[in-house]
Amino acid sequence: MSRFLSNATNKIDAKGRVSVPAPFRSVLASMDVEELYCFQDFHFPAINIGGPELLARFERRLAELDPFTQEANDLSLLIHGGGVFVRLDKEGRLALTDFFRVHTGIEDEVTFAGRAEFFQLWRPDAFLAAQAAARAGLKLSGTSSR
Template identity: 50%
Template sequence: MDRFLSSAINRIDSKGRVSVPAHFRAVVQRRGFADLYALRALDVPAMDVGGPDLLDRYEQRIALEDPFLQTADDMSFFVHGDGSFLKLDQDGRITVTDFVREHTGITTQVAFVGRGLFFQMWEPERLRAHGEQVRARLLKLRQRASEARAAHTE
Protein backbone atom coordinates (compact mmCIF):
# COMPACT_ATOMS: atom_id res chain seq x y z
CA MET A 1 0.00 0.00 0.00
CA ASP A 2 1.36 3.42 -0.84
CA ARG A 3 -1.13 5.59 0.98
CA PHE A 4 -1.22 6.77 4.56
CA LEU A 5 -3.90 4.79 6.39
CA SER A 6 -5.13 4.26 9.96
CA SER A 7 -3.87 6.06 13.03
CA ALA A 8 -1.61 5.73 16.04
CA ILE A 9 -0.64 7.63 19.17
CA ASN A 10 3.03 7.95 20.13
CA ARG A 11 4.81 9.57 23.03
CA ILE A 12 7.20 12.52 22.82
CA ASP A 13 10.47 11.86 24.67
CA SER A 14 12.48 14.24 26.83
CA LYS A 15 14.32 15.58 23.79
CA GLY A 16 11.10 16.42 22.00
CA ARG A 17 11.30 13.52 19.57
CA VAL A 18 8.47 11.25 18.51
CA SER A 19 8.45 8.13 16.35
CA VAL A 20 6.54 8.33 13.11
CA PRO A 21 4.47 5.11 12.91
CA ALA A 22 6.35 2.41 11.06
CA HIS A 23 3.78 1.91 8.33
CA PHE A 24 3.82 5.63 7.61
CA ARG A 25 7.59 5.50 7.35
CA ALA A 26 7.28 2.62 4.93
CA VAL A 27 5.04 4.75 2.71
CA VAL A 28 7.48 7.63 2.89
CA GLN A 29 10.35 5.38 1.93
CA ARG A 30 8.48 3.64 -0.85
CA ARG A 31 7.73 7.02 -2.35
CA GLY A 32 11.37 7.95 -2.08
CA PHE A 33 10.96 10.95 0.20
CA ALA A 34 14.03 12.10 2.03
CA ASP A 35 12.21 14.38 4.42
CA LEU A 36 8.74 15.51 5.35
CA TYR A 37 7.05 18.86 5.11
CA ALA A 38 4.36 20.05 7.53
CA LEU A 39 1.72 22.72 6.95
CA ARG A 40 -0.77 24.09 9.43
CA ALA A 41 -4.21 22.86 8.49
CA LEU A 42 -6.42 25.84 7.71
CA ASP A 43 -9.47 25.16 9.86
CA VAL A 44 -8.42 22.57 12.42
CA PRO A 45 -5.61 22.46 15.01
CA ALA A 46 -3.61 19.85 13.11
CA MET A 47 -0.55 19.65 10.91
CA ASP A 48 -0.82 18.29 7.38
CA VAL A 49 2.33 16.32 6.70
CA GLY A 50 3.58 14.89 3.46
CA GLY A 51 6.45 14.66 1.06
CA PRO A 52 7.45 17.04 -1.69
CA ASP A 53 4.53 15.80 -3.76
CA LEU A 54 2.24 17.58 -1.32
CA LEU A 55 3.98 20.78 -2.30
CA ASP A 56 3.79 19.95 -5.99
CA ARG A 57 0.06 19.63 -5.63
CA TYR A 58 -0.22 23.05 -4.04
CA GLU A 59 2.15 24.59 -6.53
CA GLN A 60 0.09 23.33 -9.42
CA ARG A 61 -2.89 24.97 -7.83
CA ILE A 62 -1.00 28.23 -7.37
CA ALA A 63 0.07 28.15 -10.99
CA LEU A 64 -3.59 28.53 -11.97
CA GLU A 65 -3.73 31.96 -10.35
CA ASP A 66 -2.41 35.17 -11.80
CA PRO A 67 1.05 35.23 -10.22
CA PHE A 68 0.89 38.94 -9.52
CA LEU A 69 -2.44 39.03 -7.76
CA GLN A 70 -2.92 38.76 -4.04
CA THR A 71 -4.39 35.28 -4.07
CA ALA A 72 -1.32 33.72 -5.64
CA ASP A 73 0.88 35.57 -3.20
CA ASP A 74 -1.23 34.44 -0.25
CA MET A 75 -1.11 30.84 -1.37
CA SER A 76 2.63 30.89 -1.87
CA PHE A 77 3.09 32.56 1.48
CA PHE A 78 1.05 29.86 3.13
CA VAL A 79 2.57 26.90 1.31
CA HIS A 80 6.21 27.93 1.18
CA GLY A 81 6.52 30.15 4.20
CA ASP A 82 4.07 28.88 6.76
CA GLY A 83 5.36 25.36 7.10
CA SER A 84 8.35 23.53 8.43
CA PHE A 85 10.60 20.64 7.58
CA LEU A 86 10.31 17.55 9.70
CA LYS A 87 13.53 15.66 9.25
CA LEU A 88 13.34 11.98 9.95
CA ASP A 89 16.31 10.81 11.97
CA GLN A 90 17.62 7.36 11.29
CA ASP A 91 15.39 5.78 13.88
CA GLY A 92 12.37 7.21 12.10
CA ARG A 93 11.69 9.97 14.59
CA ILE A 94 10.95 13.65 14.10
CA THR A 95 11.36 16.49 16.58
CA VAL A 96 8.22 18.35 17.51
CA THR A 97 8.96 22.05 17.17
CA ASP A 98 7.29 24.93 18.99
CA PHE A 99 5.71 25.84 15.69
CA VAL A 100 3.87 22.51 15.69
CA ARG A 101 3.04 22.65 19.39
CA GLU A 102 1.47 26.09 19.12
CA HIS A 103 -0.82 25.29 16.28
CA THR A 104 -1.89 21.86 17.49
CA GLY A 105 -1.74 22.09 21.28
CA ILE A 106 0.47 19.01 21.31
CA THR A 107 2.40 18.57 24.55
CA THR A 108 3.36 15.00 25.42
CA GLN A 109 1.72 12.79 22.84
CA VAL A 110 1.05 12.90 19.12
CA ALA A 111 -1.84 11.26 17.30
CA PHE A 112 -0.89 10.37 13.73
CA VAL A 113 -3.83 10.09 11.35
CA GLY A 114 -3.54 8.72 7.82
CA ARG A 115 -5.30 10.80 5.18
CA GLY A 116 -4.30 9.04 1.98
CA LEU A 117 -1.77 11.23 0.22
CA PHE A 118 -0.67 12.86 3.47
CA PHE A 119 -1.14 12.36 7.17
CA GLN A 120 -2.02 14.60 10.08
CA MET A 121 -0.59 15.20 13.52
CA TRP A 122 -3.08 15.98 16.32
CA GLU A 123 -3.15 16.44 20.03
CA PRO A 124 -4.96 13.18 20.98
CA GLU A 125 -7.77 14.70 23.01
CA ARG A 126 -8.53 17.32 20.39
CA LEU A 127 -8.58 14.64 17.74
CA ARG A 128 -11.16 12.70 19.73
CA ALA A 129 -13.36 15.77 20.11
CA HIS A 130 -13.01 16.60 16.44
CA GLY A 131 -13.90 13.03 15.49
CA GLU A 132 -17.16 13.31 17.41
CA GLN A 133 -18.04 16.55 15.66
CA VAL A 134 -17.39 15.00 12.29
CA ARG A 135 -19.57 12.03 13.17
CA ALA A 136 -22.37 14.33 14.29
CA ARG A 137 -22.20 16.30 11.05
CA LEU A 138 -22.29 13.19 8.93
CA LEU A 139 -25.20 11.81 10.91
CA LYS A 140 -27.20 14.99 10.51
CA LEU A 141 -26.50 15.00 6.78
CA ARG A 142 -27.75 11.46 6.55
CA GLN A 143 -30.90 12.17 8.52
CA ARG A 144 -31.68 15.15 6.39
CA ALA A 145 -31.28 13.05 3.29
CA SER A 146 -33.76 10.44 4.47
CA GLU A 147 -36.24 13.09 5.55
CA ALA A 148 -36.02 14.63 2.10
CA ARG A 149 -36.61 11.27 0.50
CA ALA A 150 -39.59 10.57 2.78
CA ALA A 151 -41.14 13.90 1.89
CA HIS A 152 -40.60 13.18 -1.77
CA THR A 153 -42.37 9.81 -1.76
CA GLU A 154 -45.41 11.16 0.12
Protein backbone atom coordinates in the same frame (compact mmCIF):
# COMPACT_ATOMS: atom_id res chain seq x y z
CA MET B 1 -0.50 2.44 -4.15
CA SER B 2 0.29 2.89 -0.46
CA ARG B 3 -1.84 5.24 1.58
CA PHE B 4 -1.60 6.74 5.05
CA LEU B 5 -4.45 5.04 6.91
CA SER B 6 -5.65 4.79 10.52
CA ASN B 7 -4.35 6.69 13.52
CA ALA B 8 -1.98 6.14 16.41
CA THR B 9 -1.02 8.11 19.48
CA ASN B 10 2.62 8.13 20.62
CA LYS B 11 4.39 9.74 23.55
CA ILE B 12 6.98 12.47 23.04
CA ASP B 13 10.36 11.64 24.60
CA ALA B 14 12.38 13.87 26.94
CA LYS B 15 14.28 15.35 23.97
CA GLY B 16 11.05 16.40 22.21
CA ARG B 17 11.03 13.59 19.64
CA VAL B 18 8.21 11.26 18.69
CA SER B 19 8.37 7.97 16.80
CA VAL B 20 6.45 8.03 13.54
CA PRO B 21 4.26 4.89 13.42
CA ALA B 22 5.87 2.04 11.47
CA PRO B 23 3.03 1.83 8.89
CA PHE B 24 3.50 5.52 8.10
CA ARG B 25 7.28 5.08 7.78
CA SER B 26 6.61 2.17 5.39
CA VAL B 27 4.44 4.38 3.19
CA LEU B 28 7.14 7.07 3.16
CA ALA B 29 9.73 4.45 2.20
CA SER B 30 7.52 3.10 -0.60
CA MET B 31 7.20 6.66 -1.93
CA ASP B 32 11.00 7.09 -1.59
CA VAL B 33 10.47 10.16 0.59
CA GLU B 34 13.38 11.32 2.72
CA GLU B 35 12.49 14.98 3.21
CA LEU B 36 9.06 15.74 4.64
CA TYR B 37 7.09 18.86 3.78
CA CYS B 38 5.06 20.03 6.78
CA PHE B 39 2.53 22.84 6.91
CA GLN B 40 -0.07 24.13 9.30
CA ASP B 41 -3.54 22.90 8.35
CA PHE B 42 -5.86 25.58 6.96
CA HIS B 43 -8.87 24.53 9.06
CA PHE B 44 -7.74 22.44 12.03
CA PRO B 45 -5.13 22.74 14.78
CA ALA B 46 -3.08 20.08 12.99
CA ILE B 47 0.12 19.78 10.98
CA ASN B 48 -0.07 18.16 7.54
CA ILE B 49 2.94 16.10 6.50
CA GLY B 50 3.85 14.52 3.18
CA GLY B 51 6.64 14.31 0.69
CA PRO B 52 7.83 17.11 -1.59
CA GLU B 53 5.00 16.19 -3.99
CA LEU B 54 2.52 17.63 -1.47
CA LEU B 55 4.15 21.06 -1.80
CA ALA B 56 4.37 20.61 -5.57
CA ARG B 57 0.59 20.04 -5.72
CA PHE B 58 -0.05 23.35 -3.98
CA GLU B 59 2.48 25.14 -6.15
CA ARG B 60 0.82 23.82 -9.33
CA ARG B 61 -2.46 25.22 -8.05
CA LEU B 62 -0.78 28.49 -7.14
CA ALA B 63 0.75 28.74 -10.64
CA GLU B 64 -2.77 28.66 -12.13
CA LEU B 65 -3.83 31.72 -10.12
CA ASP B 66 -3.24 35.36 -10.88
CA PRO B 67 -0.35 36.12 -8.48
CA PHE B 68 -1.94 39.43 -7.49
CA THR B 69 -5.22 37.98 -6.19
CA GLN B 70 -6.06 37.57 -2.53
CA GLU B 71 -6.46 33.80 -3.02
CA ALA B 72 -2.92 33.47 -4.44
CA ASN B 73 -1.54 35.64 -1.66
CA ASP B 74 -3.35 33.64 1.04
CA LEU B 75 -2.31 30.30 -0.41
CA SER B 76 1.35 31.31 -0.68
CA LEU B 77 1.29 32.73 2.84
CA LEU B 78 0.03 29.42 4.20
CA ILE B 79 2.00 26.92 2.11
CA HIS B 80 5.28 28.81 2.03
CA GLY B 81 5.12 30.99 5.15
CA GLY B 82 3.49 28.20 7.19
CA GLY B 83 5.58 25.32 5.93
CA VAL B 84 8.94 23.68 6.65
CA PHE B 85 10.97 20.72 5.44
CA VAL B 86 12.13 18.20 8.03
CA ARG B 87 13.77 14.78 8.11
CA LEU B 88 13.21 11.85 10.41
CA ASP B 89 16.21 10.73 12.40
CA LYS B 90 17.69 7.27 11.75
CA GLU B 91 15.32 5.74 14.33
CA GLY B 92 12.26 7.14 12.54
CA ARG B 93 11.60 9.93 15.01
CA LEU B 94 10.43 13.45 14.33
CA ALA B 95 11.70 16.38 16.43
CA LEU B 96 8.69 18.42 17.55
CA THR B 97 9.83 22.03 17.44
CA ASP B 98 7.74 25.07 18.29
CA PHE B 99 6.55 25.05 14.65
CA PHE B 100 4.53 21.91 15.47
CA ARG B 101 3.59 22.73 19.05
CA VAL B 102 2.34 26.31 18.73
CA HIS B 103 -0.20 25.61 15.98
CA THR B 104 -1.46 22.33 17.48
CA GLY B 105 -1.09 22.71 21.24
CA ILE B 106 0.74 19.36 21.31
CA GLU B 107 2.37 18.73 24.67
CA ASP B 108 3.38 15.20 25.70
CA GLU B 109 1.56 13.00 23.17
CA VAL B 110 0.86 13.18 19.44
CA THR B 111 -1.88 11.55 17.41
CA PHE B 112 -0.85 10.62 13.88
CA ALA B 113 -3.86 10.54 11.56
CA GLY B 114 -3.73 9.11 8.06
CA ARG B 115 -5.22 11.24 5.29
CA ALA B 116 -4.48 9.01 2.27
CA GLU B 117 -1.69 10.92 0.49
CA PHE B 118 -0.43 12.69 3.60
CA PHE B 119 -0.78 12.41 7.37
CA GLN B 120 -1.46 14.82 10.19
CA LEU B 121 -0.17 15.49 13.69
CA TRP B 122 -2.78 16.38 16.30
CA ARG B 123 -3.11 16.93 20.02
CA PRO B 124 -4.95 13.69 20.93
CA ASP B 125 -8.05 15.30 22.43
CA ALA B 126 -8.39 17.72 19.50
CA PHE B 127 -8.23 14.80 17.05
CA LEU B 128 -10.95 12.89 18.90
CA ALA B 129 -13.15 15.99 19.01
CA ALA B 130 -12.67 16.70 15.28
CA GLN B 131 -13.35 13.07 14.42
CA ALA B 132 -16.55 13.09 16.51
CA ALA B 133 -17.68 16.36 14.87
CA ALA B 134 -17.03 14.91 11.40
CA ARG B 135 -18.99 11.78 12.28
CA ALA B 136 -21.90 13.86 13.61
CA GLY B 137 -21.84 16.09 10.54
CA LEU B 138 -22.01 13.10 8.21
CA LYS B 139 -24.82 11.59 10.26
CA LEU B 140 -26.81 14.84 10.06
CA SER B 141 -26.29 15.04 6.30
CA GLY B 142 -27.53 11.50 5.88
CA THR B 143 -24.18 10.16 4.71
CA SER B 144 -23.64 6.59 5.81
CA SER B 145 -20.62 4.29 5.79
CA ARG B 146 -22.26 1.66 3.54
